[in-house]
Structure formats: C-alpha cells, structure tokens
C-alpha cells in the first residue's frame with residue numbers, strides 16, 4: 548500500500564513537494580485552513596522563474612506573468628541612489644499571487660494530490676518523539692510523514708516538544724512587519740525611478756518600496772516593529788510629497804502581514820516530520836523573498852523521501868534533506884541575516900556613506916534581483932572594486948570596525964553551515980545547532 552503523507556498548510560513548498568510525491572506514487576493529502584479559491588494575497592509577487600523547472604512544474608502561460616523592471620535603491624538620506632541593471636537571462640518575473648496559487652494547485656491536483664480546505668491544523672500528534680499525525684478542526688489525521696508547510700507561525704512547529712531541538716519561535720528582529728497596498732494612480736506625469744526601494748526611510752529600521760505601475764501605485768512598508776494603520780497612512784502621505792503618483796484610494800490589498808527574515812532552521816526534521824518554506828525560514832533574509840527557495844526545497848525534500856531506502860522517514864533519513872538544503876541554498880542564505888542585521892548596527896550616516904562612496908555600487912544592488920547567496924553579492928574577480936571598497940571603508944575607522952566584525956561573522960556563519968554534520972547523530976547535531984544559532 549502507498550505510504551501516506553500529510554502536508555499541513557498549503558504553502559508554496561508544501562504543495563510543490565506534494566505534487567512530486569503524488570507523482571511518485573505516494574498517497575498525499577494537504578490540509579489547509581482557508582476556503583478553496585481564497586488562497587494568496589491580492590497583489591503581485593516577484594521571484595526567480597527557474598524555480599518552476601527545478602520543482603518540475605511547467606512555466607505558467609505567458610499572459611500570466613511579466614518581467615520585473617529594474618529597481619532603484621535609495622539611501623536613508625533620500626537622495627543618494629544606486630540602480631539595478633539586470634541582464635535579460637537573470638530577470639525575475641512578476642505574477643499575481645492568486646494566479647501562482649492556481650498554477651501550483653492545478654499542477655498538484657493533476658498529479659493526484661488531495662486537498663482538504665477549511666480545515667484548521669491545531670497541533671501535532673506525537674508517539675514518543677515521532678510525529679505521527681495532526682489534530683485539526685475536522686478531526687485527527689495520521690500519516691507516515693508530516694510535511695509542515697503552515698508558514699512562519701506553524702501550529703505544528705511551535706508545539707513540538709523541545710526534545711526535538713526544532714526552534715519554535717522567532718524574535719522581533721527576525722521577522723519584518725509589512726503593510727502593502729495598491730493605491731490609485733494620482734498623476735500621469737512620467738516618473739523617473741519607477742520602482743524605488745527605500746532603505747530606512749525617515750530613519751526607521753526597515754525597508755519600503757514604491758512602484759509606479761500602469762494603472763496603480765504599489766506601496767510596501769516594511770518595519771522591524773509593529774505599526775498601525777494610522778502610521779501607514781501618515782507615511783504614505785509623507786511619501787506623496789516626492790511621489791505625486793501615489794493616490795489616496797486603496798484599490799487592492801491594504802493588509803498587514805509578517806515575513807521571517809532570519810537564517811533557516813538549525814533543525815528542520817524529526818522522526819516523521821519535515822518543515823518547508825516560511826515554516827523553516829527559507830526566505831532571503833535581506834528582502835523576504837521565499838517563493839523560489841520554497842519551490843527549490845520541495846524538489847530536495849521529495850527526492851529525500853523517495854530515496855529513503857527504509858521508507859520509514861526517520862530523522863536519520865530526513866536529515867539528508869536538511870544537509871542538501873544547506874548545501875544548495877542554506878549556506879548562501881544564512882550569512883544574509885548578518886547583512887540584514889547591519890540595519891540595526893549601522894548608523895544612518897554609515898548607510899549613506901556606503902551608498903555614496905562606492906562601498907556599495909550598482910553591481911551589488913543588481914545582484915539582489917536574482918541571487919540566493921551572500922557570495923553572489925561580491926565580484927571577487929573585480930580587484931579594482933574590492934580595492935575601492937577597502938579604501939573607502941578605511942577612511943572611517945568606526946565603520947571599518949563594523950565592517951570587519953560583519954566580515955568575521957559572515958565567515959563564521961559560512962563555516963558553521965559548511966560544517967553541518969553529514970549524518971544524523973543526536974549529540975553532534977545538538978552541539979552544531981546550538982553553536983550555529985548562537986552566531987546570530
């Protein structure tokens with residue numbers, strides 16, 4: 548009889564893994580709290596389209612997406628700018644979230660995945676240290692493997708016993724609160740920088756964007772603190788002075804949400820359990836993109852499950868998923884949390900200086916468009932650029948100290964990722980995970 552797999556939550560990685568596993572002959576059921584047809588947000592997302600191929604999903608029809616235009620990054624001073632120049636073969640796509648969900652769900656349903664909607668997952672069911680099922684609003688369900696795709700605040704991950712060594716919560720600095728809305732377009736005047744990313748605007752720790760589209764203006768406000776609708780309205784009004792295209796009527800979205808911006812889980816598997824997507828913190832910590840990484844992780848997870856010779860899905864077998872995830876994605880992602888933390892360590896003057904002095908340049912911001920790794924951020928072959936960065940940093944000793952500290956931390960985090968135990972050994976993994984988590 549086919550082994551039973553439960554996917555808890557219809558997250559992007561979960562539904563992509565479900566499709567690959569159903570295609571391989573597993574009996575896969577997804578339990579999702581929302582109503583059929585209501586998944587996703589009322590806005591567009593940007594991601595690397597190569598993820599479809601990796602997850603063995605057809606590209607959506609051409610009329611369902613468009614290529615994203617270059618972004619302009621604006622320093623906290625509001626004046627100094629750096630511009631992306633993304634080459635054609637690296638372009639990300641922009642797609643309606645709801646269309647993306649439709650595409651992923653159709654792909655999974657065609658491959659035999661069953662989906663139960665309006666079913667709230669409440670907690671894991673354990674037998675000893677093994678996750679054997681889920682308690683839901685529609686009863687208890689049991690399976691040979693539970694894939695946790697319930698997002699950042701998963702009621703499964705956050706209720707696992709501490710003996711499984713899986714982190715249950717995130718700190719305030721490890722998640723960003725987002726307000727996003729599409730406003731009416733208030734002016735037809737030509738806009739110079741159509742997609743502006745604002746770094747710490749008004750000095751507040753966070754990142755925002757304002758993008759001028761054909762028939763609306765897209766505003767995203769991201770902060771490392773909770774903020775109210777009144778504050779979002781006030782900030783929008785503040786932006787209108789320099790961005791007359793930003794109207795006052797919210798035509799789509801207008802919601803507060805949270806995204807994890809931290810290193811991936813140090814332990815993401817247990818006996819009968821694997822976390823994926825935002826639940827395992829697979830977003831790019833600098834910008835919060837997680838769709839492509841979730842889809843890519845789905846392939847790694849599905850292949851781990853299929854290749855488990857015992858088909859028992861014990862922690863020893865599932866650990867291979869984590870090792871491969873770190874090899875292909877995690878080792879590049881984790882150091883980006885150290886860069887994100889510069890938001891709290893660098894003064895506004897430091898950031899303005901980095902933008903204006905050449906320490907950061909157009910090339911560096913271009914790579915934010917299609918990268919999954921810290922190492923893509925630096926062109927190690929461009930000696931002149933490296934020398935300029937070093938020279939400019941040396942001109943400010945306080946900044947230099949911070950940069951050297953950051954460099955050291957990045958080396959340590961990278962070394963820790965590379966030193967992940969290749970095989971599951973509880974004691975060894977515990978020592979490794981504690982050491983790795985302490986670096987952040």
Ligand SMILES: Cc1cc2nc3c(=O)[nH]c(=O)nc-3n(C[C@H](O)[C@H](O)[C@H](O)COP(=O)(O)OP(=O)(O)OC[C@H]3O[C@@H](n4cnc5c(N)ncnc54)[C@H](O)[C@@H]3O)c2cc1C
Nearest residue numbers: 556557558559580592593668697698804824825836837838
């Ligand atoms: C405002 C915003 C903008 C973003 N923009 C981008 C972007 O442009 N590009 C990009 O790559 N990423 C973007 N992201 C991040 C991206 O959404 C996630 O990284 C990605 O979707 C992976 O998350 P996930 O699918 O694992 O989890 P989620 O998207 O959180 O999905 C979890 C699923 O589980 C369900 N669920 C949760 N709890 C339960 C429960 N108790 N019972 C049953 N079901 C449950 C939810 O309803 C949901 O369907 C953005 C996120 C936000 C919030």
